[in-house]
Amino acid sequence: MGRNALSEIKRTLEGYVGQKIRLKANSGRRKTIERSGVLEETYPSVFIVKLDEEQHAFERVSYSYADILTETVELTVCDDSGQVPVKYVKNPQQ
Template identity: 50%
Template structure:
């Protein structure tokens, strides 16, 4: 349990360095459905991080994820400027 807690803390520390960066988000919505969106990592909190999604036809919205979503590969973040996958943990 302690090892997992340290991994989640490391993921948070890694994401702290990317706040304000534009990323491509690939998230598993359900069993076989994934969606891809672009947005900016707006803020990191102790248990979650927030991405501001900007879509053309809709008003801007914010989506939050747990750090465990990255740990379990339910969410993958890629930096838009150089197509580099963000390695966390």
Template identity: 50%
Template sequence: MPTSLADIKDRLDHRIGEELMVISQAGRKKTTERHGILKETYPAVFVVDLDQDENSFERVSYSYTDILTKNIQVDFDEAANE
């Protein structure tokens, strides 16, 4: 489990170009799932190019703080790597 923002960024830096799913809190008991590809990492945020079949917009960015505070969960698609 990552314990710092630098650790989270480092882990994501090594997975650029891979498919992932981002699960985010959309309310008290509601979550949203978005599928895409990890495109870029910056000092404070990372960018995901979204699957156009599922989403009305092309990209979304999240902060590393979102992962640390568990506002979002990032799961890499292990099936794509088999």
């Protein structure tokens, strides 16, 4: 189940490469970081976000697909139709 879930999240994100996204990351001890940028690239285990230059000290950040699965990172794609949250929803028939 875990490997299929990660593959599904990766496939979903591949469709949004080049799109503007917002992410909210839990960095421990009740500390949450909110960032915005562009989904730059997907790799087998991680995805790269190029951050907006004027808002952040870092140029790029990377997160694993497991971060989305465990809800450590909440990702929202901002496209023409509005904002689309990227989440893994478990199929109840599995």
